[in-house]
Amino acid sequence: MEVLALTLMAIAALLSTLATYLAITERDLLTAVIYSALQSTAYAIIFYLLMAPDIVLVYIPVAVGLYPAVFIVLIKKSERYEGG
Amino acid sequence: MKYERALIAAAIIVFILVLSYAVALGAMGAALPPPDLRELAKNYLKLTINPWMRNLTVMSPEAVTAIVWDFRGLDTFFETAVLYLAIIGTVAIYRGVYTSRKTVAEDEEKGGMSPIAKSVTKITLPMVLAVAIAIALHGHLTPGGGFQGGSTAAVILLLVLVVFSLHFSMHKGITKGSMLALRSTGLLGIAVTSVLVLILGLLVGCQAFIFQNQPKAYAPAGLPATLDGMLISGTLILFNIFECLAVAAGLTLTFILVLTHEEEIRSAMKGDKHE
Numbered sequence: 001m002e003v004l005a006l007t008l009m010a011i012a013a014l015l016s017t018l019a020t021y022l023a024i025t026e027r028d029l030l031t032a033v034i035y036s037a038l039q040s041t042a043y044a045i046i047f048y049l050l051m052a053p054d055i056v057l058v059y060i061p062v063a064v065g066l067y068p069a070v071f072i073v074l075i076k077k078s079e080r081y082e083g084g
Numbered sequence: 085m086k087y088e089r090a091l092i093a094a095a096i097i098v099f100i101l102v103l104s105y106a107v108a109l110g111a112m113g114a115a116l117p118p119p120d121l122r123e124l125a126k127n128y129l130k131l132t133i134n135p136w137m138r139n140l141t142v143m144s145p146e147a148v149t150a151i152v153w154d155f156r157g158l159d160t161f162f163e164t165a166v167l168y169l170a171i172i173g174t175v176a177i178y179r180g181v182y183t184s185r186k187t188v189a190e191d192e193e194k195g196g197m198s199p200i201a202k203s204v205t206k207i208t209l210p211m212v213l214a215v216a217i218a219i220a221l222h223g224h225l226t227p228g229g230g231f232q233g234g235s236t237a238a239v240i241l242l243l244v245l246v247v248f249s250l251h252f253s254m255h256k257g258i259t260k261g262s263m264l265a266l267r268s269t270g271l272l273g274i275a276v277t278s279v280l281v282l283i284l285g286l287l288v289g290c291q292a293f294i295f296q297n298q299p300k301a302y303a304p305a306g307l308p309a310t311l312d313g314m315l316i317s318g319t320l321i322l323f324n325i326f327e328c329l330a331v332a333a334g335l336t337l338t339f340i341l342v343l344t345h346e347e348e349i350r351s352a353m354k355g356d357k358h359e
Contacts, residue, residue: 021096025089053227054148057219058235065239066335069246073342 005049012049016042027082033071037064128155139301143309144224144317152229153323157295161278164327168271171334175264178341181352195249205240205247212240220328224320230327237328238335245336250343263337270330277322281305295319 016039023035040063047055121129132150134141142150152160196202220233245253278295285292285305292305297318299306307318 017096017100021093024092024096054229054232057228057232061232061235061239066235066242069239069242069339070342073339077346 009046009049012042012045015039016046029075029080029082030072033068033075036071037068040064040067138298141298142317142320143298143315144320145315146224146226148227149223149229149320149324150317153320154295154297157278161274161295164271164274164330168267168330168334171267171338174338174341178344178349181341181344181349195252197247201247205243209240209244213237216240216328216332220324221321223324224317225315230324231331233324234328234331235335237332238339241332241336242339245339245343250340250345253340258336258340260337260340263333263340266333267330267337270326270328270333273326274323274330277319277326280319280322281307 019035019039019042023032023039026032026035040059044056044059044063047059128147128151131137131140132142132147133145135143142154144150144154216233216237218233219228219236220230223229223233241258245258248256281296282292282294284307285296285303288305290305291303293300293303296303296305297307297320298309308316309318310316
């Protein structure tokens with residue numbers, strides 16, 4: 001059981017690393033926000049497996065709901081594509 | 085371009101490897117997590133619900149909420165204060181921006197997103213609100229609490245603001261004024277609850293502390309742990325309810341201000357619009 005939890009944690013950690021890389025390199029900022037939310041989802045899974053359900057309950061609405069929403073509003077008010 | 089991407093990938097990989105190596109070597113203490121419980125943790129676990137030691141217990145089976153609002157209540161009070169200072173800062177920056185124009189979009193059909201999005205939001209609104217209220221009200225029994233419930237409620241209120249357009253939400257009562265009033269009610273509730281037992285103690289003429297919950301030795305005043313057979317853990321349920329109100333209303337208030345049209349903000353900042 002512990003091995004399964006550790007394996008899932010490792011997969012989630014790898015997924016979050018991949019999502020971080022994609023979020024940094026992406027030129028379309030809207031897509032970058034979605035990659036960032038994907039990374040937060042992986043972190044939520046890790047928090048759950050580390051037996052911190054209180055953190056999961058606050059992390060999901062803030063990191064997957066409110067935080068991308070703030071960025072989407074700000075992107076709408078500024079520019080969607082990173083210059084370069 | 086190619087070079088830059090490779091550099092970013094290499095930087096991430098090096099950072100993770102260095103961090104893992106440092107943790108494996110014991111950079112964050114001898115072992116992570118420590119193999120045995122510390123004395124403080126043992127005491128928290130022993131006292132979080134312990135009907136045989138009524139002078140020391142919190143009477144809440146959820147140790148995290150017991151620590152957050154009782155054992156270390158003052159810490160949480162100042163955390164809440166910091167969050168609300170940030171929201172007050174936002175309100176101060178947007179001062180003079182009146183977002184309550186009632187002339188636009190009196191009916192639901194005009195403005196906002198497509199009917200599909202509106203129907204989905206209409207169905208999910210009561211469900212998410214129910215979950216949020218359940219998280220807040222069960223904060224002293226199961227994982228969760230005021231902040232968790234409040235931010236869940238703020239997500240669906242934000243969805244309503246975006247999907248049904250800002251002006252329609254204003255028409256339905258989600259305005260800057262009403263959210264400010266709700267938020268202030270929540271904050272006032274937290275402030276009053278933190279000194280509630282102190283006031284009770286002063287009224288009956290015995291010793292009491294701020295952030296006191298259950299009766300302690302030498303301070304026999306306290307709130308009841310159960311209400312009609314249900315466990316309410318004294319002040320914890322009150323703190324959770326008020327925190328939920330304050331967080332939901334505070335975050336929604338910020339979103340109302342952020343979603344306000346740019347032209348309205350500019351004209352208010354230039355000072356050519358006074359109501």
